[in-house]
Amino acid sequence: MKLRDRILKLMHRADFVPLDARGLERNLQLQKRDRRKLELEIRRLVDAGQVVRIKRDRYCLPSDADLVTGRIRFRQSGSAILMPDRMEGEPESPAVKVDAEDTSVAMHDDHVVVRLRSERPRKRARPTGRSVAPRERRGRVIRILERKRTTLTGNLQKTKLFHFVVPDDPRIIHDIYVSAPAESGLKPAPRIGDKVVVKLLEWTQRHVNPEGRMVEVLGRTNEPSAEFKGILRKFNLDTTFPQAVAEEANAVPTEVGPRDRKNRLDLRSVPTLTIDPDDAKDFDDALSLEYLSGKNIRIGIHIADVGAYVNPDTALDREAQKRGNSTYLVGTVIPMLPESLSNGICSLREDVDRLVKSVLVTFAKNGRVQNVEFANSVIRSNKRLTYRQAYALLNEDDLEAVRKLPRPPAHQTGSIGRALDALTRRELEDLQKWVRQLWSFASRLRKQRMAKGSLELDMPETKIYVDKDGYADRIEKVENDESHQLIEEFMLLANETVARTLKNARLPALYRVHDEPDPEKLDDLREFLATFEIACGDLKNRKEIVRVLKLLKTHPQGHLLRIQILRSLKRAVYRSSPDGHYGLSKTDYTHFTSPIRRYSDLVIHRVFGFFLVRFRNQPRVPGVSAIAMPAGKAATMSEHLSLTEQNSTEAERESVKIKLLEFFEREARKKRRTRFDAVILETRNHGMFVELTESMAYGLVHVSTLVDDLYKLEAGGTALIGRRKRRRYEVGQQISVQVERVDRFKRQIDFRVA
Template identity: 30%
Template sequence: MRSRRKKSGRSIKKPLNLSKTVLEYVRGKRYTPSTLSELSQQLNIPSAHTHIFKQTLDDLVEKGEIVLNQTKYRSPISNQLKTGTINVLPKGFGFVRVDKGADVFIPRPHLKGAVDGDTVEVEILAEASPKGPEGKVVAILKRSRTHLAGTILRKIKKHYIAYAPLLGVEKPVQVHSKLELEEGDRVICQVKTWKNKEGLVDAEVTRNIGNISDPSIDIQAAVEEFELPDGFTQEAIDEAKQYGKAVLIDPQRKDLTTWEIVTIDPDTAKDFDDAISLTKDPRGHFFLGVHIADVAHYVKPYSHLDKAAYLRCNSTYFPGTCIPMLPEELSNELCSLKPHVPRLTQSVFMEFTPQGDLVNYSIERSCIHSQKRFTYNEALEVLEHRKNSPHASLLHRMVELCGVLKKKRFERGSIDFSLPSSTILVDKKGVPQKIEKVEYDITHQMIEEFMLKANETVATHLSKKGLSLIYRIHEEPSLETFEDFYQFAKMLGFQLPNKPLRKDIQELFEQAKHSPHLSQLSISFIRSMKLAAYSTDNLGHYGLALEHYCHFTSPIRRYTDLMIQRLLFQELPKDFNLEAVATACSEKERVSFRAESSVTILKKLRFAATFYQEDPTRIYEAIVTKIKPFALFFEVPLFDLEGQVHVSNLGNDYFEYRPESMSFKGTRTGKLYQMGQKLSVRLEEVDFVLLQSAWALPDARKKKCNDS
């Protein structure tokens, strides 16, 4: 007896109708998840079309229009599952924000091939864990990109194997090219399929940027890899140019052109967002003026300039250059608070008592005429009496107010710490010439204090007016993640109570200021914190111990600051979605940070490579920054690079890891390696592709060990 297929009332007459029919059927209210065989029966697929049907289903899964969960196909819409954008970190795990404030942690094994920026569907596996909710990707609904940036590793028969940083070393890309390529070529590829028969990403080369050996293309490669907008439309440039080159003083603005106002910025800065004025009366009251470039005057909502700025959300800074948020006609000219020329500003005037209490403030549109462009170094020279200046008294008043505000902030519970930073100087060809340490001296501190106070004042002002705005938020850490920092601090010998308060953490960093452990302690503290972000929900700022805080003081380089400027003096269009702006700015900030970090590490490695080429046997001074059971980690100050040596390469001995003191001790020789210890290390190899360096201890047996 012949069996008959169960009829669903649908039949396939032409293979071309398959995709549409499948989607309509799977999205139907009565559909239940079905296997390939079950779907074939339900849709009356002729056996001759089975292979076409299977390929159609695979294509729909690849596009995210249907989901294959285990062996059953279903619609991607489900009440049991959550949808969001995945943020995949360099270490391989990721986070998906599915609801406001709820980030789902995705371990590496549960990514299911998702890459950074993909829209994914996740299944929640555990509601509570030290990292928050944990889940797995069950479907990739939308790919974030169709192109990949990669570096050619080798040729195999008719194709090439490339390394794409977005995918990591575990996911090589199979690349096809009509042009002959060489090892080290940095290429842009169009993805043909995210998983071919060999399980590899399959792609076609569309452009060869150049070879990894050429430092002049580092920025261009980063722009392609992180899909940063580069260049402006002619319409945006024309809009910027229509304002001309000169600024006319607006009689409706507060005229500050005769005031003693100065700017203090890094040596290489071109976009001067902020300027300062400060006087003091006989009572000891301080009158601080923070004057910010009025970018909102030039960049109108929905204009071509506005679209260009929103596409970027921020400027991205690389060694020797910058990808600006706005055309240089504005960023480096009309909006930049250059000395000796009139500029339109928004000014925050604040009156403080000698104890640092804010007793009065106003926010006004103004016009200034900066009298001096100080660099941080020049200002410091004046303060240390190494250089004369007619503005010396102003600078000394700034130092005085800075101390008062800093003390007040400390009393409030703000946690005061700073990470060491460096500046890489490059020549016109992108070759690094020098790495300079940036000292967080009093000139940096006073500008930071004034900007913090202006941001707080503006946020409080807008909030009290009942306006919706974009806050800069920093949520309180969970007890579980903070426990890691607590234990780390104890291992370094610092004393903390079982339930430390803000003042305990403040005292800890005060003690650590002159300790070799300050850098690692700061890094550990940051890792225990949640990331700062932008939000229309006022969740406060934990690090600054503030209820109201926003970004206002850098509108040339941050779109959020431009939005705050508009909220102060303009009425936004009703359809302007602040929440969408906050989300976009948070995401673009993260992308820019990763692009900047990638280029910075590469330049540091190039700098180290020049020393290696000159003398491969050279010995460098290093400081132990971290010890784990498997390796010793250290910083090489000359290059501002972190290196590591595996425990098996520490010397001709068996080294035992001692967790209570985070140290290694040789069982035979008694040789000790511990945090903060100075080391002599030798550079063994530099890998520009994987952004790694290999190091060895000169006295230990020779064996290369790569960085993590």
């Protein structure tokens, strides 16, 4: 048994009392030569929050001293919530509320130790969009284990007496005191209104603001380039690659040659296409269609063979592993791989040869899967379609109308492909036939998946497009329509098939896991939904949660309530064990279909290649590593990639928030402001919260802007009613609004009725 496990086993004993290092040494019957190793393990356990140090340098489990370790998450009000560390094999612990005056010198997302206070009943409040619990744990911060940030970005300001930086993140509630710009050592010296990077100094006294030192000027606050750099610094993202990586990337050929095609299945003559967003920079996947004898159809799911160009333990591979995934900010991408690979030789662009790994699925005419084959292949895409074009081909019979659809702007995408109006009538007819045939099978797959209890959690997304100068130019709501679902279903099929194949072969791999939700959270969710007069049974029953999701499709507050359901579920993660995917209702699932932008998929490709050689007796292909993965490495890799994915997700959300605010701030400056359609989501004494139907932006119409009457909240709390004219604004009502004001710091948008 490892020393760490022996320490924890000792502390879990019912008769254990806190011990210092020497006491632990005696109880574990260690030799003097093991003393340094013991001290190292104790330090690691303390840093991880699994053990705490109390008075007289004694150690014990946090629960033995009414202590909890975890990440502290602040609200703009100054209060916070502690999300406890989860110990392996133990259930998730409930959150701990920390009042503003009890947060000590903690900052948002720090790893801290909190001393618990006695639990007390929680007063039920008006619904706020958060789940509620009958009791709550409260505590106060007593120690900082680790700072989440050593630097932060913000806006340089000054008073008559001193300079300070207002953090970009409104959850960092303290301004940071800095020295005068002339004393910063930066050239040119920072100016008031600049966005700067501040290195935090040690902060030990809560009643004194934290101090820092300016180390970089990013530009003028709110300018696109400065905001972009701010996101890069906050989330440790880098647009450049180390020299060794760039050199390896430059050495990769730009075309597929005869040697590259050796031992690969040649599918270049098979009709093949890609379907991606307008602004896609890289193309991971393609679909092909073959008509076989007996009215069977073989659909090829082809995934870029990145492993043909990125070999294990090279500079390219190490950097890709470090990044974990590409990060898609509004208007740009921070790629996992250099652009010459991600947008070039790896990308399945139109009318060029490309190397792929293929899952070839034979369907009978009735939609049943007859056979599945795997291959290393070479393809040649006939057409790069956008989702908009694919949707038109599915639903529009007039091909001349389809022909008029524009190509995406060149500055927004990695490849625009041939314009539809440049295609012959026969080519357009073939495209339409292929797309409709693909959808006929994808729709059946989707129906089968939903019948098995898959949760329909797909919701419209906000897509923000920027102009050539980087400013938010327009906002569109992207629906998860048939064109998206077509691609989604085949990708899900490939991911599931590969996961099941590798599991049955007992090969160590990375799996995409979505654990079942905590019963307590589902009970809280049921109580919360009841406040909106949505009666539901036991949500631990999958059929019931499927029923509720279907009901919310037509509910006036359905979008927000579906978000609340998502928050009640656990986050999907990578894991070395095939523990299933709750949301998709699948026993076996992995990520195989996006190796250009996800390192997990590249790892799976290598294991998959090993499977083809070892278990299917397929010949090795030149230059591609087909290696088994050590089981121990799979576990550590899963944890790392889960963290990089979470970091990218948060960066992408930050980018969307900033660009939404930028768009509506520019809108507020117009002399003639645009009218936006909106839906009232909630009414309060001070106004009503609305959601714009096109952009899904959320904001407040303050009651003070309703100048035609004196409005009061109806007794039921679902409408504002004018005293004199009796005009009503009620939940679910559609209204037109205009932007009133935008607060970039608080990240709030206010509207007024148009």
